[in-house]
Amino acid sequence: MATEYLGIDIGGTNVKMGIVDAETGNITNFYSHDTGSWRKSGHFVKRLGDAIALQLKENPHVKKGGIGVPGLITRDRKSLIEITAIPEINGVSVIPELEERFEGRQFYLENDANAAALGEYYFGEDGVPEDYIFVTLGTGVGGAAIIDKQVFKGGGGNAMEPGHMPSKHGRVLERNIGKVELLDLANGMRAEWKGDTTLVDDGSISTTGLVAAAAEGDKLALAIFDEVGAILGDGLVSMIRILDITTILIGGGLSASFEYIMPAVNRQLEYWLTPYYMKSLQIKRATLGNDAGLLGAASLCF
Structure with missing residues (x-):
């Protein structure tokens, strides 16, 4: 058996x-x-x-x-x-x-x-090395570091809380790009947008609608994900520099936006990281889903 x-x-x-x-x-x-x-x-x-x-x-x-x-x-x-x-x-x-x-x-x-x-x-579809950083994008922003196939615990046992890193606007990371904050950002940018867009302007933009609009090349939707990607990218730079790990997996419910946030993520990584990190850098979407x-x-x- x-x-x-x-x-x-x-x-x-x-x-x-x-x-x-x-x-x-x-x-x-x-x-x-x-x-x-x-x-x-x-x-x-x-x-x-x-x-x-x-x-x-x-x-x-x-x-x-x-x-x-x-x-x-x-x-x-x-x-x-x-x-x-x-x-x-x-x-x-x-x-x-x-x-x-x-x-x-x-x-x-x-x-x-x-x-x-x-x-x-152990169960992912893509082989990953024995050292990697894992970030979940959802209601909040969670994370973990796996080093030598072991969970990195830190000093007290609860290391790797990337959602609570200082970020833009005097907020922690997850209060900038968590699900509620993403939709607040989207509705705020929609209210100021002057160009064409398929996104509704009644304050009820959903994550599903945002991803669907981005898939159709909607410029506002892509601009929203560009802002999210830039904020996330800066957070990833800190994690990579501190842990010296260059394989990143992105999971969680909001990882559906992966391909739309990645251009801005990569832009920040290329700006901040030296060739030592860039030559082995790999950012992939996690595969286990629900x-x-x-x-x-x-x-x-x-």
Whole structure:
């Protein structure tokens, strides 16, 4: 029988889990539950354990499980420190609790962006080197560094929070190019735009509409993504210079705009980086899509 792991992706909206084939990344027994109802129960970790129990009852051969969480965890990867989306579980020693309940099973905990980054190494479609930077563009901006196939933890265990780097306009990076901020930028630029554009001018531009307009060559849409790309590019320069890593993977929901932000990203990189970095620089779109969190969690078991 193929080696299989339990992958658990805890998010602010849903908790997803499934059995992952360690060779192929194929997911079976997929299960998703609304996070809110578990929060309201006042027994989040018990409800999580109940869902795990069902998975393990149906798959008794599975001995390891990985868990990705959206927030800060202890350096020993045993306990939760600050899970902003689910504050009820702050301070919980989740790994000891689960290993006590499921004797003979091992569980591994990681920040969700770190887990998703590691998942690209083990399950991604494109081969990546053993050192790379992973950046997620979505509601916020997350990130991770994988060095020698290991998550870079930093001093206290929670390194690589690129969304909180200082950026333009006296804001951190994710308050410039997170999803809400991207749409604010788009609607603001639309209000001042004098040329032709297919983008609506009633303040209701969507990310889908923005990408569709850019795909048609709409000059305003491309100008909006140019601004986002320039801001992101400056942030990437800092990460590359500090970590000396020149392979970058871009993931997350807003990575659909990848090809439209890349001209400006490349412009900033070429402006700031020396030939030492440029000769080996590779920026690619991450490949795991919606499965990144679950596959990333499972990859912690390797």
